[in-house]
């Protein structure tokens with residue numbers, strides 16, 4: 551089932567209308583187990599009006615025609631954090647609703663502010679509802695139930711344990727729409743413009759003189775380079791692993807065009823293919839200009855001395871070298887994925903490449919690797935789930951959100967705390983370190 555944050559709230563209203571529409575039509579006595587019709591239900595929908603991601607956490611704002619910004623369907627919270635979910639919801643014959651929230655018994659009177667938490671009677675400044683099989687709770691009640699939730703600034707705040715920045719910024723997520731970023735999908739169906747000349751490139755040879763390069767002045771995205779250097783350092787300190795050789799990193803649009811044309815010419819001259827067949831074959835192994843990840847500065851081709859010693863560089867035999875095997879096993883911990891694994895040509899459009907790694911950052915590389923995805927199928931998963939919580943092996947917890955244009959227009963964020971990347975396929979990917987490993 552596709553969970554859509556923007557639309558999920560509309561469903562509540564639909565159910566309410568259906569309920570009120572069929573009242574009293576059937577006069578047959580209901581079986582005992584059937585829930586009693588709620589005494590006080592909500593007749594207008596609660597709509598999501600905005601999200602804000604900053605140093606404090608994730609703030610959710612809603613609106614309702616009758617009760618303004620005070621109400622939150624718990625289904626929405628469940629979507630945003632799997633930890634918040636009422637259990638054992640039931641109605642009493644007196645029309646009260648009982649449930650258990652993280653082990654604490656709660657009882658409320660729908661349509662009023664009265665509730666009991668751990669059998670202590672309290673009153674919220676506004677009502678809560680049990681409507682259409684959904685709990686729609688007042689913000690203050692939710693904040694009382696859950697230590698991680700605050701009822702502030704006309705919204706409900708899911709607090710991060712990471713201490714806030716000294717100078718929090720706040721800008722609209724839309725500012726990042728169609729801006730190139732670390733997680734962007736680049737393939738034949740999702741090319742990048744010829745003018746995109748890498749993303750925040752640095753000179754690797756100059757910045758990291760200890761690494762081994764097959765070319766002068768190799769360029770790479772700065773963040774990808776930091777993780778690359780750390781990854782190569784760890785690899786080369788591992789038993790049996792020799793020096794890693796960097797074959798190719800950033801390549802310009804024009805260079806990619808030359809590579810493709812050279813490959814076509816080779817197929818024509820050496821294999822005797824006609825131009826059409828040579829072009830088709832070349833496109834299976836060389837990305838068409840604008841569809842190469844190398845143009846973004848987020849891709850690295852590796853090889854090893856073992857292979858170059860045999861006169862080879864980019865070959866499937868790289869998997870069998872200690873260097874290639876180490877990367878396959880460990881690259882995800884540094885934000886890199888094997889981009890074109892075996893048996894994925896139908897999805898990626900590129901034949902298997904043992905040497906080509908793509909930087910997508912944490913925690914994305916870990917998710918993709920653990921779940922045997924490729925970037926294409928990961929995008930589809932993000933689009934489907936919209937919100938993803940994940941924990942890495944160092945104990946760090948991450949929040950990943952996928953925003954369509956409408957949700958992006960309702961979202962504010964602090965770019966110092968939230969990583970943002972256009973997906974290059976119609977969405978925006980937000981990444982936030984929710985809790986870092988050292989604290990838990």
Ligand SMILES: [Zn+2]
Nearest residue numbers: 849850851906
């Ligand atoms: Zn490559």
